[in-house]
Amino acid sequence: MTNTKAPSRKGAKGEGRGLTIFFFLKAIGMALSQIWANKTRSFLTALGIIVGVASVTAVIAALTGLKAKVLSEFESVGAARLYVFPNRPDNVPRAKFPWEKCRLKVSEAQAIMDQCPSIKGISPIVDLPMSVESDTELIDGMTVNGIWPAWHDAVGRKVMRGRPFSQIDIDTARQVALVNEAAVTELKIDTDGNGGLGEHILLGGRRFLVVGVVETTQARMLGMNSSEAEIFIPFSVAEKLLDGWYFMQFAAIATSPETAEEAKAEVEYVMRRQRGLQPDDPDTFRVAALDQYINQFKSLASGVTAIAGGIVGISLLVGGIGIMNIMLVSVSERTREIGLRKAVGATSAAILLQFLLEAVTLTVLGGIAGLVIGKLMAVSLTYIPGANLEQADVPAWAVILSIVFSAGVGVAFGMFPAYKASRLDPIEALRHE
């Protein structure tokens, strides 16, 4: 396109006409000098875009960090875990599936254990509200859980001190209990420096021997607050204390994270068979796998990302209107200049492009400034203690997207002013003022 040899204009008339790299370099250079010459004005104009990009960058960084954290925690917990809950189906007559038919039974847990090859362990968990008494303390209405020994495996919480329930405990329904650290503290049973082991507590008036202390938590999960006092007793003991109404769920673990999906299908199949459900009957229970929670979290995260995107959209819109305004001012201030440029040979297209480039330069600079601020915010997020944002970072796609969006705003909102400039009549423009 550039004819370096001979600037003789004779051979080149009409042909080879177009905008060269020199045009773009000059136009961007002029845009920068224009921005520099009106520093304050340019800054204020770009502020909307700076703030928009900065805030969305920070939000995305925070989400990215949170996601990385949560997913790694989920993974450490293991994606092999399953839970079974009673569940009354919607949209069916109550009479057909009364609560009694929906709630879980121990026999079902046993059936799952026996018939599902992909299930490594399962434990029913039954909740018993009881009053708990130690020598000095009384706590009313505390939840005591009846469990099988496989519970430790199924939920991933080991016994730290003492021992888990033995088969003899189960078979003979011994009145033994496991507690967590919070329960030891709340009940003040650590009297002899033994960490509560060997102490007796009264559950609903019956004497239980504390045989072990379980981990307070394996990993903190969203919404699962494990910091409160917990007491566990053998399921066989709990079973005797059950009255008519109780709530039971199953915790199970698949043989490996890879078989979790299969395990879930097996559990569903066995459950339906146990309950004698017909093919077109709905499930009267619900099997939840951890990867389901992961997916839920992921969709929550993308929901928040979308909302953040909406916010940035609005701020870019506001910023864009500012850009349009300032570009209109610029065009009217520089009417004579536009006239001159046309007089020395600028086509309408060249003028249009030149003013578009100016708007885009401004918005992209704003976008870059916003990214830098957003990155700084992301870095400072990682220092907030307990916010779980140590891994907050601005992903590459967010950088690219921010720049592309900023440029897009420049084009969209610079178009009208640039078009106006390109349509100016050179004679009129030169006579302006």
Add this chain to the structure above:
Amino acid sequence: MSESIIQLRGIAKVYRVGVETIHALRGVDLDIGRNEMVAIMGSSGSGKSTLMNMLGCLDRPSSGEYTLGGRLVSAMKSDELALIRNEEIGFVFQSFELLARQSALENVELPLMYSSTAGGFRARRERALSALQRVGLGDRVDHRPNQLSGGQKQRVAIARAILNNPKILMADEPTGNLDSATTAEILALFTRIYREGQTIIIVTHENDVAAHCQRVVRLRDGRILSDLSAEEDFEVSPYVEEARATQRRRADAEEAAA
């Protein structure tokens, strides 16, 4: 008038302002040859600027034909006209029209921004530099317009206009904003460029400015009133002798200096 570079045939320009119709030009026939220096004169509103804009391809006639260098520009589209303006026409304005934030060199380079045939970086820069040297501002390359005198500003503008070796150099009252000493300086510059072979058309109200030209075209009410040599023109002729003398003195002085 061996080879006419400009041919106007029945050029008319009509403006409509509301219900009023203004005939700025009413059938102008004009031929201008290569390397002529022509003054266009006439009272205010006679159509000088309108004719200038037409000749400079900034405007198209309402009717009539304009042939520039053998090509019918009156039939061209606006992008083609922009190309003609870029490559074949140089404009000098009464109020210089320099970009305030750009250096003299950058101002001179401006037309190259819109050219695709101006070569690479160095070629562009050298061309602008040599244009500045031609107008005697080789030592003011990096000055901003506000660091230049009125005469120097107009020199920068002239350098910008002659950058592309245009077929015609057009100036609409180029000395209108200058004092008499600076006017003389600018006219001397025009004369020198003319001697180098440039075709020049100057719009002016001043008889002593017109006296520097060879030919004086007078307009009245959108028509050509007279088209005479400077010596023949009744009003301009008294100034011709002095103009020629000044030019000779300048030429001698420049020769001596060189």
